[in-house]
Amino acid sequence: GNSVTQMEGPVTLSEEAFLTINCTYTATGYPSLFWYVQYPGEGLQLLLKATKADDKGSNKGFEATYRKETTSFHLEKGSVQVSDSAVYFCALSASMTGYALNFGKGTSLLVTP
Amino acid sequence: IAGITQAPTSQILAAGRRMTLRCTQDMRHNAMYWYRQDLGLGLRLIHYSNTAGTTGKGEVPDGYSVSRANTDDFPLTLASAVPSQTSVYFCASSAFGGSSTGELFFGEGSRLTVL
Numbered sequence: 518g519n520s521v522t523q524m525e526g527p528v529t530l531s532e533e534a535f536l537t538i539n540c541t542y543t544a545t546g547y548p549s550l551f552w553y554v555q556y557p558g559e560g561l562q563l564l565l566k567a568t569k570a571d572d573k574g575s576n577k578g579f580e581a582t583y584r585k586e587t588t589s590f591h592l593e594k595g596s597v598q599v600s601d602s603a604v605y606f607c608a609l610s611a612s613m614t615g616y617a618l619n620f621g622k623g624t625s626l627l628v629t630p
Numbered sequence: 631i632a633g634i635t636q637a638p639t640s641q642i643l644a645a646g647r648r649m650t651l652r653c654t655q656d657m658r659h660n661a662m663y664w665y666r667q668d669l670g671l672g673l674r675l676i677h678y679s680n681t682a683g684t685t686g687k688g689e690v691p692d693g694y695s696v697s698r699a700n701t702d703d704f705p706l707t708l709a710s711a712v713p714s715q716t717s718v719y720f721c722a723s724s725a726f727g728g729s730s731t732g733e734l735f736f737g738e739g740s741r742l743t744v745l
Binding site for chain 2: 549551559560561562563566568610615616617618620621622623
């Protein structure tokens with residue numbers, strides 16, 4: 518089935534540093550791609566999404582581009598803030614279980630002042 | 631506020647006991663899901679339901695059962711809990727068809743500890 522692999526954390530950055538979290542996928546067909554964020558003690562919430570090749574999803578200063586040629590959907594932000602400290606999950610639409618998403622293992626980000 | 635409500639928020643349970651985690655959504659979404667989250671393993675799908683009256687098995691269904699009697703409710707039952715079922719459980723829902731892009735909406739989670 519469809520799957521994603523994302524870089525392992527934890528990632529520690531200073532405030533205003535540039536962030537990249539890598540995500541690559543394996544899929545049949547053309548799945549939708551997502552980044553979710555989980556703040557401490559909370560459920561997951563959608564950060565951004567892209568539904569077709571070359572689409573760029575963006576939200577709250579975060580961006581990710583659906584690259585079919587490299588099967589990637591890397592998350593980037595130009596200047597991180599302390600409030601961005603969270604766990605980030607890459608996900609794609611599953612092919613075998615209805616409309617479920619398959620998630621990566623998550624990357625923990627800690628931003629220090 | 632519209633969304634997904636899970637209960638209980640947290641529970642400690644003796645091994646061998648039966649436990650039902652409740653999930654209710656008020657968004658009239660077609661599909662609902664149960665995931666478990668474990669450190670280092672991310673989120674893994676337990677069971678799903680595309681519409682009321684239908685259910686399917688996910689990646690890790692053993693030891694769990696679900697039912698979908700109506701659109702809003704999707705309870706998850708552990709018939710005889712074991713320590714390996716200690717986890718944080720998330721219920722989610724999604725719409726599909728029309729303009730939907732497949733986004734999942736998550737509840738706040740239920741933390742279950744089996745001793």
